[in-house]
Amino acid sequence: MIGLFLSGTGNTKHCTELFLHAWDERACAVPIESPDAAKLAAAQDVILLAYPTQFSNIPYMIRDFIHKNAALWPGKHVFCLNTMGLFSGDGTGCAARLLKKYGAHILGGLQIPMPDSVCDSKLLKKSEDKNLELIQMANQKLLAAAAQIKRGAFPQEGLGLLDHMAGLFGQRLWFYSKTRGYCNRLKISDACIGCGLCANRCPMHNLILEQGKAKAGDRCTMCYRCISSCPRQAITLLGKEIVEQYRFERFEQFERPHLSIDKHPKNTIH
Ligand SMILES: Cc1cc2nc3c(=O)[nH]c(=O)nc-3n(C[C@H](O)[C@H](O)[C@H](O)COP(=O)(O)O)c2cc1C
Ligand code: SF4
Ligand code: SF4
Incomplete structure (x- = not known):
């Protein structure tokens, strides 16, 4: 098993590392920008694909990676994980539907609320305490999902028809132009x-x-x-000035002891 992830400000990297370690501690996480990402994934049967939601859609880099590596997907078992500031509807479903077209089997999906990464907008900003709370809830959800998977039941968040409608009409339809290509x-x-x-x-x-x-x-x-x-x-980018720069690493030193998961290793290889 391998985890491929895109993470701008660290949320998805953290969720990938923790989830992967709890699911299969031998598995490594690899950033999607690594030149070896596709080659390393080709050698594995199970792939965790993780990315941040953007306007209830997949970041274009992930879509591009899926298309460019069409030969990678047939027969692979893929679990989609997406992180979000508030709402993604079918954030996992967007990748899952595309991967299915390329012949992948979708194992499940998980959608994890995390602090907002859009540094130049006030819209989803929360206090440091609220962000910490979100991270702790995310950690608990990831660990519970991994335990559930080990019992043979895969979460299916974001993959159903209602999720599809929610993502489409809730946001994607109005903002589709923002994620149609690179910016x-x-x-x-x-x-x-x-x-x-x-x-x-x-x-x-x-x-x-x-x-x-x-x-x-x-x-x-x-x-x-x-x-x-x-x-x-x-x-x-989206706004005119920086409201507050956000990076997950700021929270790292104090969120782990609280949850007694400080043994979780850095399993990302670059
Ligand atoms: C361009 C952009 C668009 C975003 N759109 C959404 C969105 O539609 N819904 C949402 O809940 N969060 C949205 N977010 C927030 C991120 O998905 C969220 O903060 C994510 O956890 C960031 O992950 P990262 O730190 O791995 O990059 C958006 C972030 C960016 C940068
Ligand atoms: S230029 Fe765009 S893709 Fe590159 S680090 Fe900045 S936001 Fe990310
Ligand atoms: S100061 Fe200039 S070069 Fe340095 S990170 Fe900012 S934009 Fe990039």
């Missing part, structure tokens, strides 16, 4: 000091340094990793 709308302000952090971290290699300033291309998958990391808060 070219990243804005970088004059505050940029050319430190290069964003370019080093972008999973799409969509940022370069030119004459001492960061410059964005047109292949952004809207993961918010650069936006959440820029030391000058110089990058925005």
